[in-house]
Amino acid sequence: MYVLGLTIEFVEWFQSFQNGFLDFFFNTISFLGEEYIFIALMGFVYWTYDKKFGEFLGISLAVTAVTNNTLKEIFDAPRPFTEYPDRVNNLRPSTSSGHSFPSGHTQIFSTFLYAAAFYLKKKWVYIVVSVLVVLMMMSRIYLGVHYLEDVVVAALLGLLLGYTFYYYFNKINSNQELLHKVYIIVVIISLPITLLLGSEDLFKGFGILTGMVFAVMYEKKYINFSLDTTKFKKGIRLILGITVMISLQIGLKLLYSPYLDEGTYLFDVLSSIRYFLLTFIGIGIYPKAFKKFNF
DSSP: OOOSOOOHHHHHHHHTTOOHHHHHHHHHHHHTTSHHHHHHHHHIIIIIIOHHHHHHHHHHHHHHHHHHHHHHHHHOOOOHHHHOTTTOOOSOGGGOOSOOSSOHHHHHHHHHHHHHHHHHOOHHHHHHHHHHHHHHHHHHHHTTSOOHHHHHHHHHHHHHHHHHHHHHHHHHTTOHHHHHHHHHHHHHHHHHHHHHHOOHHHHHHHHHHHHHHHHHHHIIIIIOOOOOSOHHHHHHHHHHHHHHHHHHHHHHHHTTGGGSOTTSHHHHHHHHHHHHHHHHIIIIITTHHHHHTTO
8 A cells, every 4th residue: 555645746846847858858868767778788887897897786776676666566556647647647658557656767777876886986976876866856757657755765765775785795795605695595585575476577677686696607607708808899799789688678578478468477477587588698698709709
């Protein structure tokens, strides 16, 4: 049951400024918190910049996704445009399925960016991240898909989780055996939660989490690719990798989506498998090509 107050008046006030430019601007900001952007950012960091940093960001992204969708299922909050269809316009229907509290875009986006800021420890990064997070919060309200409390709580959770992930990762990352045990414990804890609450987005998050955990362990043991290569070859890694990942992201869904209705348990389970494969291939298997074809 959703118990927080619904700030519908604030959503209406914010949407009173609607115009073509703001529609485009806030849709663009919202897009920054979606899958294709995270695929590109993760690919850049992990394949070309810093493997350890990429591992940290990937785990942070996966855990916050599972956490967010668990909270969404618990609170079962309606979105503004579904609660007040005559008062709120949904300007981004493609990313407004499921529940409202807390905002998934805001929490996942802020966790990812604040985790990066804590890792990099540069003042200008903190400033840029904070501005982007505020813009993301504004975009989700302007687009009519979240209330004020949805985005405020989500941003605070993102900040808290980003720091928590950094603190513990920084503390134990030199002990690989312990770090991997922690990863496995997180997967084990997440499994019954996912099976019990069972939304599609929660299954997706669990697929990313398990794919990330097992891919990192596999890559370290069997591949251990190097970042010591030319910028040109790193560019090839990135462009080819993003192409492969997006093709898999779309192609794997086509294998089952025409035959199953969205919202069914089997559809959700297959979505989890899809995101497991996507993550495991991107982090664990694709780097094999770097050594095999020397790029």
